[in-house]
Amino acid sequence: MSNSTENVQNEPFARVIKRAELSAGKTTLLRLSAVLLSLIAGGVFIACVGQNPFVIYGTILSGAFRSMMAFQGTIKLMIPLLISSLGVTLAFKMKFWNIGAEGQIIFGATCATFFALFCSGMNHVLLIIVMFLAGFIGGGLWGLIPAIFKVKYGTNETLFTLMLNYIALHIVSYLRDGPWMDPESQGFPKIARFDKNASLDKLCGIQFGWLIALILVIFVFVYLKFCKQGYEISVVGESQDTARYAGMNVKKIVLRTMFLSGGICGMAGMIQATGSDITLTTSVAGGVGFTAIIVAWLAQLNPFSILIVSFLFSVLEKGSSVVQSNFGLSTDCADVLQGIILFFILGCEFFVRYRFVFRNKVPKFNKKEMEG
Amino acid sequence: MKKLVSLLTVSAMVISLCACGGTKTEEPAETTETAVEETAQEADASTEATEETGAAAGVMPAIAKEDIKVGVIHITDPAEGSGYTYTHDLGIQGMQKNLGLNDSQIVRKNNVSDSDATAIENAMRECVEEGCNIIFATSWGFMDTCEALAEEFPDVIFSHGTGYKSNGTNFNNYFGRIYQARYLAGIAAGLKTESNKLGYVAAMGQENSEVTGGINAFAMGAYSVNPDCEVYVKVTNSWFDPEGETQAAQALVDLGCDVIAQHCDTPNPQTVAEQNGVWGVGYNSDMSKDAPGAVLTSVMWDWSVYYTQAVQSVIDGSWTGENYFGGMADGLVDIAPLSDLCAEGTQEAVDAARKQITEEGFNVFDGVIETNDGSTVGAEGSTLSDADITGSMNWYFKNVVVK
Numbered sequence: 001m002s003n004s005t006e007n008v009q010n011e012p013f014a015r016v017i018k019r020a021e022l023s024a025g026k027t028t029l030l031r032l033s034a035v036l037l038s039l040i041a042g043g044v045f046i047a048c049v050g051q052n053p054f055v056i057y058g059t060i061l062s063g064a065f066r067s068m069m070a071f072q073g074t075i076k077l078m079i080p081l082l083i084s085s086l087g088v089t090l091a092f093k094m095k096f097w098n099i100g101a102e103g104q105i106i107f108g109a110t111c112a113t114f115f116a117l118f119c120s121g122m123n124h125v126l127l128i129i130v131m132f133l134a135g136f137i138g139g140g141l142w143g144l145i146p147a148i149f150k151v152k153y154g155t156n157e158t159l160f161t162l163m164l165n166y167i168a169l170h171i172v173s174y175l176r177d178g179p180w181m182d183p184e185s186q187g188f189p190k191i192a193r194f195d196k197n198a199s200l201d202k203l204c205g206i207q208f209g210w211l212i213a214l215i216l217v218i219f220v221f222v223y224l225k226f227c228k229q230g231y232e233i234s235v236v237g238e239s240q241d242t243a244r245y246a247g248m249n250v251k252k253i254v255l256r257t258m259f260l261s262g263g264i265c266g267m268a269g270m271i272q273a274t275g276s277d278i279t280l281t282t283s284v285a286g287g288v289g290f291t292a293i294i295v296a297w298l299a300q301l302n303p304f305s306i307l308i309v310s311f312l313f314s315v316l317e318k319g320s321s322v323v324q325s326n327f328g329l330s331t332d333c334a335d336v337l338q339g340i341i342l343f344f345i346l347g348c349e350f351f352v353r354y355r356f357v358f359r360n361k362v363p364k365f366n367k368k369e370m371e372g
Numbered sequence: 373m374k375k376l377v378s379l380l381t382v383s384a385m386v387i388s389l390c391a392c393g394g395t396k397t398e399e400p401a402e403t404t405e406t407a408v409e410e411t412a413q414e415a416d417a418s419t420e421a422t423e424e425t426g427a428a429a430g431v432m433p434a435i436a437k438e439d440i441k442v443g444v445i446h447i448t449d450p451a452e453g454s455g456y457t458y459t460h461d462l463g464i465q466g467m468q469k470n471l472g473l474n475d476s477q478i479v480r481k482n483n484v485s486d487s488d489a490t491a492i493e494n495a496m497r498e499c500v501e502e503g504c505n506i507i508f509a510t511s512w513g514f515m516d517t518c519e520a521l522a523e524e525f526p527d528v529i530f531s532h533g534t535g536y537k538s539n540g541t542n543f544n545n546y547f548g549r550i551y552q553a554r555y556l557a558g559i560a561a562g563l564k565t566e567s568n569k570l571g572y573v574a575a576m577g578q579e580n581s582e583v584t585g586g587i588n589a590f591a592m593g594a595y596s597v598n599p600d601c602e603v604y605v606k607v608t609n610s611w612f613d614p615e616g617e618t619q620a621a622q623a624l625v626d627l628g629c630d631v632i633a634q635h636c637d638t639p640n641p642q643t644v645a646e647q648n649g650v651w652g653v654g655y656n657s658d659m660s661k662d663a664p665g666a667v668l669t670s671v672m673w674d675w676s677v678y679y680t681q682a683v684q685s686v687i688d689g690s691w692t693g694e695n696y697f698g699g700m701a702d703g704l705v706d707i708a709p710l711s712d713l714c715a716e717g718t719q720e721a722v723d724a725a726r727k728q729i730t731e732e733g734f735n736v737f738d739g740v741i742e743t744n745d746g747s748t749v750g751a752e753g754s755t756l757s758d759a760d761i762t763g764s765m766n767w768y769f770k771n772v773v774v775k
Contacts, residue, residue, distance in 0.1 A: 193516045277489035
C-alpha cells in the first residue's frame with residue numbers, strides 16, 4: 001500500500017470548494033436547469049399521488065390565467081407579496097436581517113384600520129391618503145423599534161424582528177376580541193367589514209394597490225441605484241467600518257433604512273386590509289412577510305426580478321387553489337409542490353457559488369489548490 | 373341575446389311573485405299593470421321555464437339539471453372523516469346522489485380559513501369562474517364575503533350556513549333547529565350522569581344565540597329527566613380549535629363532569645371523555661366511531677335535506693331567496709342511534725320527547741323559562757319566536773353554570 005493511496009482514502013468522498021465567479025450565461029443556465037429539475041421532481045411527486053403531472057401543471061397555469069377574473073385574482077395575491085419583498089430588500093441590502101415583515105405588515109394594517117373603522121365618514125380621497133400614511137408610519141415604527149435597540153444596545157435584530165411579529169399578531173387578536181369587535185357579530189370574534197368609503201378603489205377590476213406596487217418597484221430601484229441614501233445603504237451593508245471611515249453616520253442610516261423598510265411593509269398591510277380583505281383579520285399578513293424574504297433573495301435583491309419572482313409565486317399559489325378543487329388534490333399537496341420547487345431553486349444558488357470535488361479527482365487538483 | 377332573455381325571465385318572475393301577493397312583504401308591486409303583462413308575455417314567448425314553474429315562482433331563472441354547478445366552501449377538509457365539514461360534505465354528497473348530478477358538477481374549495489377574507493373571496497370567485505350557479509358557504513365567517521359577492525354577481529346564488537344576513541334574492545341563510553336534537557341528547561345525558569354534573573364544550577360565549585340556545589336545550593332536556601343535574605359550560609372562543617377543545621374537555625372532567633357534550637368542530641372532547649373513563653355526547657356526525665367507549669349518542673345534522681331542496685328549487689326555478697330553518701320533522705336534525713352505554717329507559721324517554729317535538733308541537737322553548745340569573749323568559753301559553761331563538765338567546769337556563 002503506497003502512501004499516496006492511504007492519503008486518498010483518508011480524503012472524504014466529496015468535498016465542497018468555492019467556485020470562481022461564473023459567467024452570467026452559465027449562471028442563468030444553471031438556474032434554468034434548476035427550475036426544470038424542480039418541475040420534473042414535482043412531476044414525480046404528482047405522479048406518485050396518482051395524477052398526471054402535465055395536466056396538473058397545465059391546470060396551475062390555466063387556473064391563474066384562464067379568465068380576466070382569474071388573472072385579477074393572481075394579481076391580488078401578488079400585490080402584498082411584491083410590496084413587502086421590496087420592503088425587506090432595503091433592509092437586506094444593508095445586511096440588516098429584517099425578518100419582521102410579517103409584523104410590520106400587520107401593524108401597518110392595524111394603524112390604517114383605526115381610520116377605516118372610526119373615521120369612515122371622512123372625505124374619501126383624504127381618508128385613503130390618511131390610511132396610507134397611517135400604514136406607512138405604523139409599519140415604519142414597527143421596523144424602527146428593533147433598529148433603535150440594535151443601534152443603542154447591539155441587540156440581535158433577527159430575533160427582535162421575529163418576536164415583534166407575534167406581538168403585532170396578538171395586538172390584532174386583542175382588538176378583534178375586545179375593543180374593535182363587530183358589535184353585530186353575535187359574539188363571533190371579528191372586526192366589521194369596512195365601509196365602502198374606507199376601501200381602496202378599483203383600477204381595471206383590481207384594487208389599485210397594484211399600481212402602488214409598480215410605482216414602488218421603480219422607486220426602490222431608483223432609490224438603491226441612483227440616490228445618495230441608497231448608496232449609503234450598500235456601503236453600510238458591505239462594511240460599517242468603511243462607512244464610518246467615509247464619514248457616514250451609520251446609526252442614522254440604519255434607523256432611516258429600517259423605518260423605510262418597515263414603512264413599505266406597513267403599506268403592504270394597509271393595501272391588503274383596505275383593498276383585498278376590506279377588514280382586518282389575523283391573517284392580514286398570512287405568511288406573506290416570510291415568503292417575501294424568499295422572494296427577495298431569489299431575486300437577488302433586484303426590484304425588477306422581485307416583480308417577476310413574486311408574480312410567479314402568485315401564479316403558483318392561485319393555480320394550486322384551482323388544482324385543489326378540480327382534482328381533489330389536498331392543498332397540502334400544493335404546499336409540497338411549492339416546497340419542492342423552492343428547494344431546487346434555492347439549492348441551485350449553492351451550485352452557483354460552490355462545487356463538489358470528488359475523491360478520485362482529488363490528488364492533482366488538491367495539490368494545486370493547496371499551493372494556490 | 374341569451375342574457376337578455378334570462379334577464380327578462382328573471383324580471384318576469386320577480387314581478388309575478390310580487391303580483392301573486394305571496395309571502396314576501398318587501399317590494400310591493402308598484403309597476404304598472406301593462407308593463408307586467410308586456411314583460412311576462414315576452415318572457416313566455418322566449419322560454420318555457422316560466423310555464424313549468426307555474427305557481428311556485430322563484431326569483432331566479434330555472435337552470436337545467438345538466439347546467440347546474442354547485443360550489444361548496446369548506447372551512448376545513450371533509451377528509452377529516454368527522455365533525456362539521458365532514459357532515460356538510462355528506463350533505464353535499466347526499467344531494468348529489470338524490471339529484472343524480474355528476475362529480476364535475478360539484479366544485480369544492482377546502483381549507484378556506486374563515487379569518488382570511490382574501491382567501492374566502494378567491495375561493496368564491498373561482499367557483500363563479502367555473503360556472504357555479506349556487507354556492508354553499510358552510511361556515512359563519514364566510515358571511516360578509518357572501519354578502520359582497522352576491523351584490524357583484526346577481527346571477528349566482530350564495531347560500532350561507534349559520535349566519536344571519538341575507539338579501540331576499542340571491543343571498544340566503546340556512547340553518548336548523550338543532551336545539552331540538554340537543555334536547556333529546558340532554559335527556560340521554562341527564563339519565564346517565566352519576567355526579568349530576570354535565571360538561572359542555574362551547575365554541576362561543578353567551579352573546580352567541582346559536583351556541584347558547586343549544587346549551588339551553590341540552591340543559592332543559594337533562595332537567596326534564598333529572599332536575600338535580602347541572603351543566604358546566606366552558607367556552608373556547610373558536611369554532612375549530614383542536615387543542616382548545618381538548619383542554620376545555622379535560623378541565624370539565626377535572627371539575628367532576630361525567631358526561632361531556634360539545635358544540636365545536638372536532639371529536640376531541642369525546643376522545644378526552646373516553647380517555648378519562650367518562651361519557652360524552654358528540655356533535656355534527658356520529659362520533660361513536662371516534663370514541664366508541666364514551667359516546668352515548670351524537671347530535672346530528674343531515675344537511676342533504678336542505679342541499680337537495682335548495683338545488684332542486686334552482687333547477688325548478690322555484691328558488692325564493694327565503695331563509696331556511698328546518699327542524700326534526702323535516703329530518704334535518706336528529707340524534708344518532710343510542711349506544712349501549714346509555715342508561716336504562718333512555719330510549720323510551722327519548723322516543724316520547726321526539727314524538728312531542730315532531731308530532732305534538734312541543735318546541736323546547738315553550739312557556740315561562742327560568743334563567744340562571746333568577747329572571748324569567750317567555751310567557752305562559754306561548755313559545756319563543758324563531759327570531760328570538762336565532763338572534764337574542766343571550767341567557768342561560770337555570771341549571772347552567774359557566775366555568
